[in-house]
Amino acid sequence: MMPRRAAGTRPDTMQAGTALDGQKAANSRSNRVTANEVAKRAGVSQPTVSRVFTPGTKVSDDLRRNVLRAADELGYLPNTLARSLQTGRSYTIGIVVAYLNNPFYPEALQKFSKDLNARGYHLMVFFADNSLEEIDGVVEDLMAHQVDAIILAAVSLSNDLSTRLKDLGIPFVLFNRGQEDESLPSVTATNFKGGYLAGQHLVAAGHKRIAHISGWQKALNGRQRQEGFVKALADAGTTPLACIDCHFRREMAIEATRELFRRADKPDAIFVGSDFMAFGVVETLQDELGLKIPDDVSVIGYDDVEMAAWKMFDLTTIRQPINRMVRSTVDLLLDLIEGATDRSIRLEIDSELVVRGSTRIVAGNVASSPDMKPDMVADINTGTHRKQSVGEEIS
Numbered sequence: 001m002m003p004r005r006a007a008g009t010r011p012d013t014m015q016a017g018t019a020l021d022g023q024k025a026a027n028s029r030s031n032r033v034t035a036n037e038v039a040k041r042a043g044v045s046q047p048t049v050s051r052v053f054t055p056g057t058k059v060s061d062d063l064r065r066n067v068l069r070a071a072d073e074l075g076y077l078p079n080t081l082a083r084s085l086q087t088g089r090s091y092t093i094g095i096v097v098a099y100l101n102n103p104f105y106p107e108a109l110q111k112f113s114k115d116l117n118a119r120g121y122h123l124m125v126f127f128a129d130n131s132l133e134e135i136d137g138v139v140e141d142l143m144a145h146q147v148d149a150i151i152l153a154a155v156s157l158s159n160d161l162s163t164r165l166k167d168l169g170i171p172f173v174l175f176n177r178g179q180e181d182e183s184l185p186s187v188t189a190t191n192f193k194g195g196y197l198a199g200q201h202l203v204a205a206g207h208k209r210i211a212h213i214s215g216w217q218k219a220l221n222g223r224q225r226q227e228g229f230v231k232a233l234a235d236a237g238t239t240p241l242a243c244i245d246c247h248f249r250r251e252m253a254i255e256a257t258r259e260l261f262r263r264a265d266k267p268d269a270i271f272v273g274s275d276f277m278a279f280g281v282v283e284t285l286q287d288e289l290g291l292k293i294p295d296d297v298s299v300i301g302y303d304d305v306e307m308a309a310w311k312m313f314d315l316t317t318i319r320q321p322i323n324r325m326v327r328s329t330v331d332l333l334l335d336l337i338e339g340a341t342d343r344s345i346r347l348e349i350d351s352e353l354v355v356r357g358s359t360r361i362v363a364g365n366v367a368s369s370p371d372m373k374p375d376m377v378a379d380i381n382t383g384t385h386r387k388q389s390v391g392e393e394i395s
Helices: 013-030 034-040 046-051 063-072 080-087 104-118 134-144 157-167 193-203 220-235 250-260 275-288 322-337
Strands: 092-097 122-127 150-155 172-175 185-188 210-214 241-247 269-272 297-304 315-318 346-349 352-353 376-379 385-387
Touching: 013 376, 034 046, 034 063, 046 063, 092 104, 104 122, 104 150, 104 275, 104 322, 122 134, 122 241, 134 150, 134 157, 150 322, 157 275, 172 352, 185 322, 193 210, 193 220, 193 315, 193 352, 193 376, 210 275, 210 346, 220 241, 241 250, 250 269, 250 275, 269 275, 275 297
Parallel strands: 092 122, 092 150, 150 172, 172 185, 185 346, 210 241, 210 269, 269 297, 297 315
Antiparallel strands: 315 352, 352 376, 376 385
């Protein structure tokens, strides 16, 4: 069948144009700047140029700047295919993400791409439903693409697949999703402590009927946050009004909010297992149920995504230090690629309580203190507080 063409265009014209385009491409390839030309401009050897553009190699800062300046002046583009053939690596990292509707993960992807590019690696993104069967199939696809390593963001691995990855020598790290198996490399925040601090904050504020809209209880993150929250209340001599597993899903959190406020003993505070769910809770409380936050009910979230600081939410939350989590994941992954065996493979990054306007101090409660003012950040380990900077980056 003849290829479809624009009206009024003759086939021979198309062929001539195609040939001309091919010649231009060939000329472009023949005029491509080589590593030898960069070496000559920089006054170094060609192997030195190769080392500068190969991740993980040791080159002095002055020499690196000199070579990069020469490459920029000449418009040099390194030949990644040739580099892969020489090193046996693709310089590509695969990442598997379960969903992007939670704003924590698009932000994490952006930071992963930036950090990996700075280290000479590219990021290949795959999506999977949060089921072991689906995830195993996606990881199989990633292996077929010859990635050097894999990041699993908020998804879990089956025992069979983790064993196979180890046997094949393909490094991987679980990001923001721990598993019980302590042999699996992972980077998470301090989820138990985060849940504890959330419960402690609401108890200290004088709340008596505190509910928890939790993350998925089959995920270690969701389970640890709830366990920390329950422990904080137990230490204060009380128990949660209710704990409802909403699987980190916004629509389930909205329905759980309706359910809680159909009760005779309605909550006066809610700890929500993620900011993404908390936004749905806040909208339901205000727009559907006509309640005022924090006058009628306090709400605290988890993650401290950018939207949490927006005026329409002004959400008190537990900050997951996303910059440090991403950097730690990249460092761990690249160390594993290099064969490092003398380092910890299960990392927990300290979290912080960020107090904004969605939680209140109950009138007459002893907790009314300067420490509880909005826009304060509480360190989860020391219990100390400091003023949050305007536009402070999630570190």
